[in-house]
Amino acid sequence: MKKGKKIYEGKAKILYETDRPAMVIQEFKDDATAFDATKRGSIKEKGVINNEISAALFQMLESKGIPTHFVKRLSDREMLIKKLEIIRVEVTIRNISAGGISKALGIEEGVVLKSPVLEYHYKNDALHDPLMNDYHIEILGLATSKEMKKIKDYSFSINEILKDFFDKVGLKLVDFKLEFGRYKGRILLGDEISPDTCRLWDKKTNEKLDKDRFRRDLGRIEEAYQEVLKRVKA
Ligand code: 5GP
Secondary structure, eight states: OOEEEEEEEOSSEEEEEESSTTEEEEEEOSEEEETTTTEEEEOTTHHHHHHHHHHHHHHHHHHTTOOBSEEEEOSSSEEEEEOOEEEEEEEEEEEEOOHHHHHHHOOOTTOEEEEEEEEEEEOOGGGTOOEEOHHHHHHHTSSOHHHHHHHHHHHHHHHHHHHHHHHHTTEEEEEEEEEEEEETTEEEEOSOOSTTTEEEEETTTOOBOSTHHHHTTOSOHHHHHHHHHHHHHO
């Protein structure tokens, strides 16, 4: 697989063309940003760790019937993926209150929610990824209602699968963010699933093993990411 021109560079990843038009290479960087990219830094080996965690989780989800963009891992920092037409809606699912929902609704961190909460955010840096609903998605023409139904169903299924998977390795899945895209007329899960995009707490101690360690300067960030990798691979 030949690595071609850079197509896009985001905050944590770079996409490259390949010699096959329907496939791209996703390269994971060590760069970390938070709070709308006003906080910037780097987490040693994050790219390598997130590539491995994402690859393992995508494969696990595929085995349970969730279609993803993942094709194969190419190297430490690179995976081959199907080239999606990204739907500019970020889907967040929350099982326990933290972050955005604590701030917006005044729920203290750590409250187990009565049922999973699904949120949509507009994937738009200039507008700071505002919260949105099905009506906003409709008027902006971001996706059809049929596509959103599929995305919602996949997201709740992914939550059940991931919650169960992480529970078995001693982690609580607090919340996470997903992105989807179109590929040959189908909806596929895209982006990454890693401690950058999930909140994961140790089941016994509630220790945070995710990007909140960077956001809040809690230290031992690389160790936390390594710990998640160790458990995912267990
Ligand atoms: P919150 O809305 O509480 O800030 O985030 C909810 C969950 O989605 C967290 O696990 C967070 O890491 C993830 N998330 C939300 N927006 C983004 C984003 O733009 N980038 C990344 N990497 N994760 C996000």
